[in-house]
Amino acid sequence: MACGGVSGLLSVNYQSIKKWPEQERPRERLFSRGAEGLSTAELLAIILRSGGKDMSALDLARELLIRFGSLKELDDTAWAELSSVKGMGAAKTAQIKASFEIGKRLFGHHGRGISQNPSFRNSRQAFEYFRPRFYGLKKERFLCALLDAKNRIFREIIVSEGTLTSSPVHPREVFRDAIREAAATVLFVHNHPSGDPEPSRDDITITGRLVETGKIVGITVLDHIVISDERFVSIMERGYF
Numbered sequence: 001m002a003c004g005g006v007s008g009l010l011s012v013n014y015q016s017i018k019k020w021p022e023q024e025r026p027r028e029r030l031f032s033r034g035a036e037g038l039s040t041a042e043l044l045a046i047i048l049r050s051g052g053k054d055m056s057a058l059d060l061a062r063e064l065l066i067r068f069g070s071l072k073e074l075d076d077t078a079w080a081e082l083s084s085v086k087g088m089g090a091a092k093t094a095q096i097k098a099s100f101e102i103g104k105r106l107f108g109h110h111g112r113g114i115s116q117n118p119s120f121r122n123s124r125q126a127f128e129y130f131r132p133r134f135y136g137l138k139k140e141r142f143l144c145a146l147l148d149a150k151n152r153i154f155r156e157i158i159v160s161e162g163t164l165t166s167s168p169v170h171p172r173e174v175f176r177d178a179i180r181e182a183a184a185t186v187l188f189v190h191n192h193p194s195g196d197p198e199p200s201r202d203d204i205t206i207t208g209r210l211v212e213t214g215k216i217v218g219i220t221v222l223d224h225i226v227i228s229d230e231r232f233v234s235i236m237e238r239g240y241f
Contacts, residue, residue, distance in 0.1 A: 026058060041065055047099050052087025060087045075100045076136050104132035119152040123234035126187060126225055134191040135229055142169050142190040146183035147222065155181060169206050171213035178219050186214065188224040197226045197233045204240055211241045 026042040035043065044061035051060040064085065068074045074082070074096070083093040120126045134141060139161055146155040157177050160169055178186050188210065190203075199207075207224045214221045224235040235241070 040071065044071075044096075047095050048092050049095070055087050060092075063087070071100075072136055076138065104135065119147075119150055120187075120222075123223055123225055123232065123237055126189070126223065127227055127232040130189045130225070131227060131229075131232075134189070134227055137191055138193050140191055140193060142188070144174050144178070145187040145189065146178055146181050147185045147187060149184040151185060151222065153187075154183075169210075171209055174210060175213055175217055175219065179217055183219055185220040185222045187222045189227060190224075191227050193228075195228045195230070197228045197231050199226050199233055199235055199238070199240075204235065207235050208241060 026038060026045045029042065030038055030046060038046075041058060041061040044064065045057040048057045048060055051057045055063070064074060065071075067085070068077055079093055079097065082088060082096070083090050118125075118129055120129070130143070130145075133143070141161050142159045144157045144159050145153050146157070147153055155177070159174055174186070174188075177183075188207070192198075203224070203226055207221075210224070211221045221236075221241075223237075226233045226235065
């Protein structure tokens with residue numbers, strides 16, 4: 001057989017989306033039905049704009065979803081691996097990565113407007129704000145947010161990445177920028193890729209050191225929040241300190 005398998009089927013059945021009936025084209029369907037009426041593959045095809053040789057944008061979108069399993073896995077895929085997929089390349093990879101990042105930023109600001117200096121009244125608000133920055137991460141990240149006297153964030157610093165045991169969080173590193181920037185308070189956030197945000201013994205020990213250091217330098221530790229994709233635990237609300 002001259003053309004076998006999937007590639008053979010594509011060469012026979014492939015037809016440019018531009019030649020499809022207008023009511024079946026993803027972009028036109030979006031105009032008529034709204035974005036919520038489209039499948040994930042159709043939305044992804046609109047972002048991709050075009051496919052590859054013997055492959056429409058919708059074919060390519062379906063191939064990506066089949067290959068990686070979900071949008072979350074697609075988002076987690078490294079740039080080099082995604083751009084190496086047949087029909088992708090650097091431009092389409094950039095389009096997908098940019099669209100995911102826009103979604104995360106929108107999700108992070110949802111319900112709070114677009115303030116560049118948010119303030120928090122409780123740990124739930126902090127969790128909702130920081131959740132997009134950690135969502136789907138496969139390694140631990142420890143972040144320090146610097147806040148002013150009204151508990152408004154004016155800077156975020158990634159202190160370490162890895163695990164808290166293999167990449168220790170040193171108080172001097174955490175508070176160096178807080179002192180330089182004259183922060184009134186600091187908020188710590190780190191994730192548990194396992195999905196269980198229950199604080200470990202190391203988490204509690206490190207928090208204790210940071211709280212004591214904060215007292216010495218005159219900067220209050222507002223909270224240390226441990227988060228997963230769906231849940232969080234506030235160490236301060238648990239009453240450890």
